[in-house]
Amino acid sequence: xxxxxxxxxxxxxxxxxxxxxxxxxxxxxxxxxxxxxxxxxxxxxxxxxxxxxxxxxxxxxxxxxxxxxxxxxxxxxxxxxxxxxxxxxxxxxxxxxxxxxxxxxxxxxxxxxxxxxxxxxxxxxxxxxxxxxxxxxxxxxxxxxxxxxxxxxxxxxxxxxxxxxxxxxxxxxxxxxxxxxxxxxxxxxxxxxxxxxxxxxxxxxxxxxxxxxxxxxxxxxxxxxxxxxxxxxxxxxxxxxxxxxxxxxxxxxxxxxxxxxxxxxxxxxxxxxxxxxxxxxxxxxxxxxxxxxxxxxxxxxxxxxxxxxxxxxxxxxxxxxxxxxxxxxxxxxxxxxxxxxxxxxxxxxxxxxxxxxxxxxxxxxxxxxxxxxxxxxxxxxxxxxxxxxxxxxxxxxxxxxxxxxxxxxxxxxxxxxxxxxxxxxxxxxxxxxxxxxxxxxxxxxxxxxxxxxxxxx
Amino acid sequence: xxxxxxxxxxxxxxxxxxxxxxxxxxxxxxxxxxxxxxxxxxxxxxxxxxxxxxxxxxxxxxxxxxxxxxxxxxxxxxxxxxxxxxxxxxxxxxxxxxxxxxxxxxxxxxxxxxxxxxxxxxxxxxxxxxxxxxxxxxxxxxxxxxxxxxxxxxxxxxxxxxxxxxxxxxxxxxxxxxxxxxxxxxxxxxxxxxxxxxxxxxxxxxxxxxxxxxxxxxxxxxxxxxxxxxxxxxxxxxxxxxxxxxxxxxxxxxxxxxxxxxxxxxxxxxxxxxxxxxxxxxxxxxxxxxxxxxxxxxxxxxxxxxxxxxxxxxxxxxxxxxxxxxxxxxxxxxxxxxxxxxxxxxxxxxxxxxxxxxxxxxxxxxxxxxxxxxxxxxxxxxxxxxxxxxxxxxxxxxxxxxxxxxxxxxxxxxxxxxxxxxxxxxxxxxxxxxxxxxxxxxxxxxxxxxxxxxxxx
Numbered sequence: 001x002x003x004x005x006x007x008x009x010x011x012x013x014x015x016x017x018x019x020x021x022x023x024x025x026x027x028x029x030x031x032x033x034x035x036x037x038x039x040x041x042x043x044x045x046x047x048x049x050x051x052x053x054x055x056x057x058x059x060x061x062x063x064x065x066x067x068x069x070x071x072x073x074x075x076x077x078x079x080x081x082x083x084x085x086x087x088x089x090x091x092x093x094x095x096x097x098x099x100x101x102x103x104x105x106x107x108x109x110x111x112x113x114x115x116x117x118x119x120x121x122x123x124x125x126x127x128x129x130x131x132x133x134x135x136x137x138x139x140x141x142x143x144x145x146x147x148x149x150x151x152x153x154x155x156x157x158x159x160x161x162x163x164x165x166x167x168x169x170x171x172x173x174x175x176x177x178x179x180x181x182x183x184x185x186x187x188x189x190x191x192x193x194x195x196x197x198x199x200x201x202x203x204x205x206x207x208x209x210x211x212x213x214x215x216x217x218x219x220x221x222x223x224x225x226x227x228x229x230x231x232x233x234x235x236x237x238x239x240x241x242x243x244x245x246x247x248x249x250x251x252x253x254x255x256x257x258x259x260x261x262x263x264x265x266x267x268x269x270x271x272x273x274x275x276x277x278x279x280x281x282x283x284x285x286x287x288x289x290x291x292x293x294x295x296x297x298x299x300x301x302x303x304x305x306x307x308x309x310x311x312x313x314x315x316x317x318x319x320x321x322x323x324x325x326x327x328x329x330x331x332x333x334x335x336x337x338x339x340x341x342x343x344x345x346x347x348x349x350x351x352x353x354x355x356x357x358x359x360x361x362x363x364x365x366x367x368x369x370x371x372x373x374x375x376x377x378x379x380x381x382x383x384x385x386x387x388x389x390x391x392x393x394x395x396x397x398x399x400x401x402x403x404x405x406x407x408x409x410x411x412x413x414x415x416x417x418x419x420x421x422x423x424x425x426x427x428x429x430x431x432x433x434x435x436x437x438x439x440x441x442x443x444x445x446x447x448x449x450x451x452x453x454x455x456x457x
Numbered sequence: 458x459x460x461x462x463x464x465x466x467x468x469x470x471x472x473x474x475x476x477x478x479x480x481x482x483x484x485x486x487x488x489x490x491x492x493x494x495x496x497x498x499x500x501x502x503x504x505x506x507x508x509x510x511x512x513x514x515x516x517x518x519x520x521x522x523x524x525x526x527x528x529x530x531x532x533x534x535x536x537x538x539x540x541x542x543x544x545x546x547x548x549x550x551x552x553x554x555x556x557x558x559x560x561x562x563x564x565x566x567x568x569x570x571x572x573x574x575x576x577x578x579x580x581x582x583x584x585x586x587x588x589x590x591x592x593x594x595x596x597x598x599x600x601x602x603x604x605x606x607x608x609x610x611x612x613x614x615x616x617x618x619x620x621x622x623x624x625x626x627x628x629x630x631x632x633x634x635x636x637x638x639x640x641x642x643x644x645x646x647x648x649x650x651x652x653x654x655x656x657x658x659x660x661x662x663x664x665x666x667x668x669x670x671x672x673x674x675x676x677x678x679x680x681x682x683x684x685x686x687x688x689x690x691x692x693x694x695x696x697x698x699x700x701x702x703x704x705x706x707x708x709x710x711x712x713x714x715x716x717x718x719x720x721x722x723x724x725x726x727x728x729x730x731x732x733x734x735x736x737x738x739x740x741x742x743x744x745x746x747x748x749x750x751x752x753x754x755x756x757x758x759x760x761x762x763x764x765x766x767x768x769x770x771x772x773x774x775x776x777x778x779x780x781x782x783x784x785x786x787x788x789x790x791x792x793x794x795x796x797x798x799x800x801x802x803x804x805x806x807x808x809x810x811x812x813x814x815x816x817x818x819x820x821x822x823x824x825x826x827x828x829x830x831x832x833x834x835x836x837x838x839x840x841x842x843x844x845x846x847x848x849x850x851x852x853x854x855x856x857x858x859x860x861x862x863x864x865x866x867x868x869x870x871x872x873x874x875x876x877x878x879x880x881x882x883x884x885x886x887x888x889x890x891x892x893x894x895x896x897x898x899x900x901x902x903x904x905x906x907x908x909x910x911x912x913x914x
Contacts (some may be wrong), residue, residue, distance in 0.1 A: 314760070
């Protein structure tokens, strides 16, 4: 093992150069003009994977951008791990705000700056480096490894589910390992075991046939903006809890050990409010801490609302229509379909006969919660601790990562979200950065993981 | 009197041609590129007023577009009436929707189409025609007359109050007569004796320092859109009444005779809903009819609301800010200043400490209610009945006409709003029209009015 770690340390510069070469290809999946760059990036990755020692490396058809596949399957009777990553990146806009060119990865103050360095080109390279070290210094791996790098994560992984189902046998594994998340803080290496789900709606309220003068018509004519506001306000009670009957029915309680784990994390609510949120105050909750609210409690947020005259000045109009976008973050075991039905029923029940109400279900996703009692998490925890010399933080995350449920549901195996990003890394913003120390310790973590998994599972 | 009426009837075509010439000047006061047209229109009107027989005709400085003034003051010991009108017009946009060019007045089916034909060039010409007939056929008038035609009504009459105060002695009168309103319906000649007032606000709610990801931050971070919606919803109770404490304190009850008058008007609630409003239903009110709601009851309407993502699709954002525009129509004796204070106090009291709330008072105006027991209304009613051979409808109006209170407060005399427009006349829209029968009968009404006033007052 010392040799494997030594190999990684001797090749830091080489790995950074390889990430830099990958970043130089602007594989922005949302940009139709960069279709050629997607294929170029996939082919570049294919070469790097071959160079790392993977076998059967190939571009696999998805109907969209190809998945780059590789494997090493010579550890007889040992577990098989599937490594997932993605080689597509977010657009670089607004490009003026970058301090160095987005596609020229640049080192400053122990960080590598560039589009995709953390999301996810640098993080997927952590796995290629670990494989390279094991296969070139060690000559073999203590586990079987399959690797899939997709090219559509930033545009919703539309072809992933179908791809996984079509290639189910080839991709079968005991565990999926993904490095596309972050650590709770610098020096707090973390495994993310829970994600919130989502259900998202648009509500369109239609009243009069056209915008009307509020003087000539105000009073007997109901105002779609007033109606929408009234309906939306009834979705939450005075305590800020969601007031849709049945909404909390399947919400899983936090366990005592989760609460203890979260309470131990270095988190200052006032600093969070002042520095991250920059708001005058946070929502007070007698039952749940801020982290518990963020990670383990469902929400209902108005994401957008629009009606009538919104320019400068005053216009006395009764708008003909009003539109609201509302989403709910869901937690285990809330089902987005069921919650969606409750939401629609509730809105339709409180809609007055003075207007027409149309509800459009936009999209949704299931919440995710892994069983951290599964020995695979002990394996991952040990690997983290050996690399970082720190206890592993088991954390949850308030956002949703749709592909996680897609993969675990398709392949029927647990996922370990073992990522090395840091708060403020600008994953979808200008000046995206990768902490180089985390990059190096990440490689060592994954190298240890290959040894730890057969010990625990 | 028969001679006066005969003169009017013999000159119908001439008066239509004179209105047509006035309409041909695009005196759009809101368009800075048409400043020259404003002066051209004022000078054209000056000539028409001289031609009608008025004396001392002149352009008077206001600081903005000039007021065109004229008088005839030779009826010793008789009352003095002040005629108000305005020669500026609304913009012609969207010009594509006009069936004939907006500034070429065109006759079709008993109507004259063109920008300003009803608001207010055609209506002010009704007065010039009546003066012309009396002065040229009769040689004199039974009352003293002062005429002011302003050029800034469509942009808020900003200089009118100051102008009236500076010229108070010259403009002193026993009654102001204005033809800038409409009849309740064709064949229902009307005098408008009440107008609603207005107070208009913008509310800006600020929460986090920037838009935040609703997954990473939703829960402990309050959402300015949710807060705004919650606050706005509390402005009205479940019955649809305004819930601001003290809001109804000074609302004057309708009198029994008002209710009787309104009930006699040819008004079908279902037809109003289907044809004018085109909404699925009207607001049910156990205490007030639709006309009473429109004319005599205060309202609270959201005129605009905007927050977060309002484009196509879904974006999971907690908006940093939310903005709402809210106005209240006020009725006698509600005071816009006092209601504004109550509104601001209420909002600030219910604003949670998680956000910052800024309230901007946009503009406002007092409600107006004339005493129809004043004999001047009997005079006007008789004039109407002689011309139209119909009973006069005494009606109120849901909108606000700010200059009415400006004039009556400045000159300390009652106003008669005796207008000849009709529902659907498109005053501020393409294809504005003037009913030619009303135009002719309007002239006769005003001609009779000069005779009726000295009889009653």
